Amino acid sequence: QITLKESGPMLVKPTQTLTLTCTFSGFSLSTTSVGVGWIRQPPGKALEWLALIYWNDDNRYSPSLKNRITTTTDTSKNQVVLRMTNMDPVDTATYYCAHRQGHNMPFFDYWGQGILVTVSS
């Protein structure tokens, strides 16, 4: 059974760096073709893709955010970490991590519950 859960601060100040952790079970990022995505959703708005992290570290990032985003993985802990620098109130959103369905399938079949991050001074 695949599960994912996001953790991290629910409130960050403008200009700070956001660090979110996705802890998952039911699969391993050391397995070929596995991927984990990050997606966010501002309150009342649509979904926005941020990043897709692959088993082989051949990661993909949103072009509009790639200068602000870094990701790391800890396969022993089954975790993926997202860091986003220079946070702004417009970055207020629910942040989700999700499991990629499979090879050449960059969409998401299992999602975490999401974590609402508010950016405010």
Added chain:
Amino acid sequence: EIVMTQSPATLSMSPGERATLSCRASQSVSTHLVWYQQKPGQAPRLLIYGASTRATGIPDRFSGSGSGTEFTLTISSLQSEDFAVYYCQQYGNWPPLTFGGGTKVEIK
């Protein structure tokens, strides 16, 4: 970047009715298109991928069609649990993966 446009923004329907939701891509994505359902306070749920393949456990009242730039999600007979927001997402030309703005299916 491929822009995904969904219409209508809101669909007011009665239970038992047939719902037709549209998604248009700004350029061809072949059949690399998925649909998600999202209920309030919940994460999205994968419904359809490859434009027309139902994901595991999805009832057959949900069907997807289309290719290129025009796609449709049809719910043949709306059940109470189907009232939600529906998003399309393309993976034909990425990064970035892009989502539509969503269609809310509400009870009439």
